[in-house]
Amino acid sequence: MADGGVLMRNEEGIQAALGVLKQQFGERFQTGHSIREQHGHTTTWIPNQMPDGVVFAKSTAEVSEIVKVCATHGVPIIAYGTGTSLEGHVNAPAGGISIDVSQMDSVLEVNAGDLDCRVQPGVTREALNTYLRDQGLFFPIDPGANASLGGMAATRASGTNAVRYGTMKDNVLSVEAVMADGSIIRTASRARKSSAGYDLTRLMVGSEGTLGIITEITLRLQGIPEAISAARCSFPSVEAASKTVMAVIQYGLPVARIELLDTLVVKALNNYSKLDLPEGPLLLLEFHGSEASVAEQAETFGMLAEEEGGTGYQATATLEERNKLWQARHDAYWAMLALRPGCKAVATDVCVPISRLAEAVTASEAKANELGLIAPVVGHAGDGNFHASLLLDMEDADEVAKAEHFVSWLNDMAISMDGTCTGEHGIGQGKRPYLIKELGADTIAVMGAIKKALDPQNIMNPGKILAD
Amino acid sequence: MADGGVLMRNEEGIQAALGVLKQQFGERFQTGHSIREQHGHTTTWIPNQMPDGVVFAKSTAEVSEIVKVCATHGVPIIAYGTGTSLEGHVNAPAGGISIDVSQMDSVLEVNAGDLDCRVQPGVTREALNTYLRDQGLFFPIDPGANASLGGMAATRASGTNAVRYGTMKDNVLSVEAVMADGSIIRTASRARKSSAGYDLTRLMVGSEGTLGIITEITLRLQGIPEAISAARCSFPSVEAASKTVMAVIQYGLPVARIELLDTLVVKALNNYSKLDLPEGPLLLLEFHGSEASVAEQAETFGMLAEEEGGTGYQATATLEERNKLWQARHDAYWAMLALRPGCKAVATDVCVPISRLAEAVTASEAKANELGLIAPVVGHAGDGNFHASLLLDMEDADEVAKAEHFVSWLNDMAISMDGTCTGEHGIGQGKRPYLIKELGADTIAVMGAIKKALDPQNIMNPGKILAD
Secondary structure (H helix, E strand, O other), rough: OOOOOOOOOOOOHHHHHHHHHHHHHHHEEOHHHHHHHHHOOOOOOOOOOOOOOEEEEOOOHHHHHHHHHHHOOOOOEEOOOOOOOOOOOOOOOOOOEEEHHHOOOEEEEEEHHHHHHOOOOOOOOHHHHHHHHHOOOOOOOOOOOOEEHHHHHHOOOOOOHHHOOOOOHHHEEEEEEEEEEOOEEEOOOOOOOOOOOOHHHHOOOOOOOEEEEEEEEEEOEOOOOOEEEEEEEOOOOOOHHHHHHHHHHHHHHOOOOEEEEEEEHHHHHHHHOOOOOOOEEEEEEEEEEEEHHHHHHHHHHHHHHOOOEEEEEEEEOOOHHHHHHHHHHHHHHHHHHHHHOOOOEEOOOOOOOOOHHHHHHHHHHHHHHHHHOOEEEEEEEOEEEEEEEEOOOOOOOHHHHHHHHHHHHHHHHHHOOEEEEOOOOOOOOOOOOHHHHHHOOHHHHHHHHHHHHOOOOOOOOEEEEEOO | OOOOOOOOOOOOHHHHHHHHEEEHHHHHHHHOOOHHHHHOOOOOOOOOOOOEEEEOOHHHHHHHHHHHHHHHHHOEEEOOOOOOOOOOOOOOOOOEEEEEOOOOOEEEEHHHHOOOEEEEOOOOOHHHHHHHHHHHHHHOOOOOOEEEEHHHOOOOOOOOOOHHOOOOOEEEEEEEHHHHHEEEEOOOOOOOOOOOOOOOHHHOOOOOOOEEEEEEEEEEEOOOOOEEEEEEEEEOOOOOHHHHHHHHHHOOOOEEEEEEEEHHHHHHHHOOOOOOOOOEEEEEEEEEHHHHHHHHHHHHHHHHHHHHOEEEEEEEEOOHHHHHHHHHHHHHHHHHHHHHOOOOEEOEEOOOOOHHHHHHHHHHHHHHHHOOOOOOOEEEHHEEEEEEEEEOOOHHHHHHHHHHHHHHHHHHHHHHHHOOOOOOOOOOOOOOHHHHHHOOOHHHHHHHHHHHHHHOOOOEEEOOOOOO
């Protein structure tokens, strides 16, 4: 568990900025304890580190103003969307100002003919999809939580649909961002592809607010498929399920979702959601396409699964059955918590080459058992990304220490398999030591040089991604 | 036509570096006029600017050594693959050393189970596909020329398959690169997705050798589809063809290729390739998938095309017919040149939102007519990217001036449509003024800050992308 480390608090600057912002923003600038605590809140085990004040911004111009005030006084700035990040991204280890963009929640334009739209950062993915539904369009990235699109861009989020539709890096055409000096840049045009200079869009996507604050996002959209069907299939082992996933990917079957749930999660779901799934590793699938294509995909999957000993294969076509299946997947977090009432779930997020997925998941299960930890696994198997969620009694120091050991071991294993310590959650505070292990000091030095060039005062979300 | 501008030649440093490199590399270091001229050669109208010497590197370690020598003496370094770039990318406006990586041409590993491979930068796309064929795999990006994969990564290349498979930014998992101080970095693991810090992979892809030299590339691969078919369809107007393309994209039809050829190109092909295509705008298509899916795609396309007045729709299934059709597309460059023997073809490369494609292409044709220029159009229509190729008598100063006016007008038009001056060729020397128009001074300042941070001496391919 990383903390703010050696970051120094600039008390004088903070007090000066608080005064200016209070005057400029009145009631939209808040310094109450609970609101500050909530803006440092992260769904993780990293301790809360509150900002000194929270501004509710309503426009890009206001974000720029706020950044300029903070730049003048050398005060940290942390962007806040919905607070659903998982690695301490919104913590304020040296204090500073949280810019809450949740009121910047307008869909600015939808270009149906071009399958794109432009939104403010506070629009959530569910709000966008509700907005788009009447036009037959949808935005595919689904990280689970109803996150803000600004936050999703900032952490390079993905989720269950990434195997077919990619991650935020593939679905952001352009961003507008306020940089550390308050200047406002737009990274790209609305063209679907471009070779126009350095790819600042992709540099901002995943930069976790450390280079600038995303104030508008131009997104690629998809037409809602003619047909959608779901399916589930049980397997005798994680290895058999993983081999099936590999076969699916190699076959080029364009599955929209292919999710792995290990035996422990399946048991948890049976209890929590009153299901009677066979108690073994399970794959949940979704197929998108024309009626004929979806039927063919389902049939092909059945064939591939059978070769690996898959059983109880059920394809669903009705909306009701499909919703029930995916509701179960979405309930997995709550179902896991119910395995151990009062516990805290701490998510891990490794991603390995798919050929190593079975080995990695199996090793993760064995290691948790060896340590006496409960760590059920759900995985975006088509990408080789899985989450072993540690169900912890945070009062039990010995157990927390074991969990820290487990996380360290798991990240090291993924790195040793030429994988990553984070498939989609980001580095934040929690994974900084692993980033160095993963990419090496020379690569991190390049990241550090970019950070220093674009934010020489280190005021943009300091203490995240890079060492202090 | 840009030239080296105010870049200063460091004569003393260059002479010192020449001496050291001659000693270190012997026969693999060349300073003959013709070899230097060839390494400054670019398939464009930008004048040749030769490097002072050419080193044929054989390993990453050697590239690092060469960069260190050049860094010590403050001498420019320009990477060279196959010399097929189109915007003066390999020119040496202030002299310096060309590092020819064409002998770094090994496929280092293929991970069939993970659908990825790792290659040296001198491997060409055709060589890679030949290497992969027996394993049932292919690398989809096809920019036309048999370019090196290092060069394709450096310019963020794409081509005919991008509508389905994306561009180099979507198909490079990771690169190894030698930076301006000779340090060697690797930008990412082999995981299919990652949120591990700044996306240095995407920063290097499209950086045109100005930030570092790509020495290894880890690429995503695809399984060769079960079935491939091709088709062609003629239209009464560019507008009707473009509307069909929009319908295809909105429908979500997963076409692998959808190419637009205007009437002038079709006429040229009829002459050059002895075909009898109807003399009007033409769409060429390719469908990938299962037998049933390919048949369904072809049928759906036929339906969409008919609604826009498409005629002469012919789907092909045999390899021979398909090859004939795509051979014609590949011959388009030569067919266009034959329209005006002795001319030089100068490619443009704008990309606009698809909803503006018809308007942009029609305006381009009208503008060329108005100026008395011959500028046939081929387009990667599914991406809104098209090339009007100016067929010029380079001895005719008046015509060249008109062509410069045309290029400027075309780029400005694309930018005014929220498109880009370069969909896939890159900025190089030729498009630097348009990059500023497209993205604005503040955005270019961010690019400049990154360049300065990573290459403080401005020795990595100076005079490209950014102003001198």
